[in-house]
């Protein structure tokens with residue numbers, strides 16, 4: 001990492017890089033709109049809206065994400081970090097990095113397989129840097145939540161929370 005003059009960048013998934021909502025959380029009216037939008041989006045070279053039938057979940061990527069990931073990967077060794085479970089983390093990594101060039105397997109999921117996929121804000125757990133090399137001085141974290149990183153406030157850059165689905169906005173009181 002140092003030989004390549006790179007630091008380590010830990011990226012949170014939910015409400016930082018993307019927003020996910022379960023089918024059951026989406027109103028029928030919105031579902032209709034989303035389906036049409038997803039169909040149009042499918043044709044584009046860089047998609048932002050995904051429907052995961054096997055997980056019963058919609059996922060919308062944050063605007064500007066492709067540009068961000070490309071630029072960030074030139075400066076940092078990228079890691080994904082989520083409180084969601086392994087299936088969710090793996091599926092999101094596939095969407096964000098189809099070739100595996102950006103994360104190269106550096107995907108950390110802290111949720112149990114019984115947990116809801118999007119476990120970010122609903123479960124009062126905290127994150128730590130164990131499993132991210134153990135080199136705190138070389139790590140930058142980007143997350144929408146401060147309180148999940150009680151031991152690494154100095155490493156943390158807090159970003160504005162990204163919420164796309166109405167149910168997520170409601171979840172945060174908007």
Ligand SMILES: [Mg+2]
Nearest residue numbers: 012014015120
């Ligand atoms: Mg988050």
